[in-house]
Structures are given as structure tokens and as C-alpha cells.
Amino acid sequence: MTPSDAATRLERGAGAIEAMLAGLDEETAHRRPTEEGWSIVEVVAHLADEEREDFRVRMDYVLNRADEPFPPIDPEATIGERRHQERNLKDVLSDFLAERERSLAWLRALGEVDLSREHAAPWGGTIAAGDVLASWVVHDLLHLKQILRVLFEHARSDAEPFGVEYAGSWK
Secondary structure, three states: OOHHHHHHHHHHHHHHHHHHHOOHHHHHHOOOOOOOOOHHHHHHHHHHHHHHHHHHHHHHHHHHHOOOOOOOOOOHHHHOOOHHHHOOHHHHHHHHHHHHHHHHHHHHHHHHOOOOOOEEEOOOOEEEHHHHHHHHHHHHHHHHHHHHHHHHEEEEEEOOOOOOOOHHOOO
């Protein structure tokens, strides 16, 4: 996967997220699937944070600042510290899409790079630029799955007293 390939996939991921959330009401966007689970608003705010502070930054460090340690991040803590649950969906989605556009432009401007370049990882060992790039793409898919699960459960709940088994199973 090249940076250009990743940019294309990330662009599609952002489009899928935007399309899935079009017209979603704030109540549903703030509903947590479990007490510990993230709401859709928190997921999208997290995606914006990750664009701004994780993937683009760490990819740059691997490629251009191999002798500098990664800036620390704590995505789990950030959700609560930044009070993402109190934000509205329109604002967090707009923030995410703007950060994604910055990332897409940055990735497309990279051109040919050595994706085997490595950087010391804070958890020990090393991580290659290609690992960061591939993880960036998969990160979208993980959170798309998370958003879909919340929307699925919401739709199933709204259908009561009727069942949704006829649609098939969630596996």
C-alpha cells in the first residue's frame, strides 16, 4: 500500500462515515451502547483527535524525525478529558472531515517514501512507516464497525415489538 493508496481508502472511509451519519439525531448520536462504550459522537471526536495527533504526526516522525520520541497520546483518557460526549454531532463530524482533508493532502504530497523506515515505539520495539499507514486505514474500519453496531442496536430497539431476525444475523 502506498501513501496514495491509503489516501484513497481514507477518503472512502470518511465518505462512508459522513453518509452513515447524515441526518442522525443527537439523541442517537449520544447513546452509548454500554456504560463503558463510546457513543457515536465520541467515536467521531476520537477519529478527529487521531487524525490531528496520532497517525499523521507519527507517520511524519517515522519518516522525518527518527531520533525524536513520539509525542505521547492517550486516546482513552482524551475522550473524557475533552468532554467529547457533550459536543454535538455536526461539530465533531465537521472537525473530523476537516482533519481528514488535511491528512489526505499531506499523504498525497508525500510521493514515494520508504515505508520500511522504522521508529522506536513507546511500547517497546519499533514500528515501520508501513505499519502506521496500514493501521491508519484499518482504524477507520474498526470505528465504522463500532458505529454500525450502535446504529444496528438502535434500529433493532426502535423496531420493537417487532423482531429483526428475518434480516439475518449479526456475525
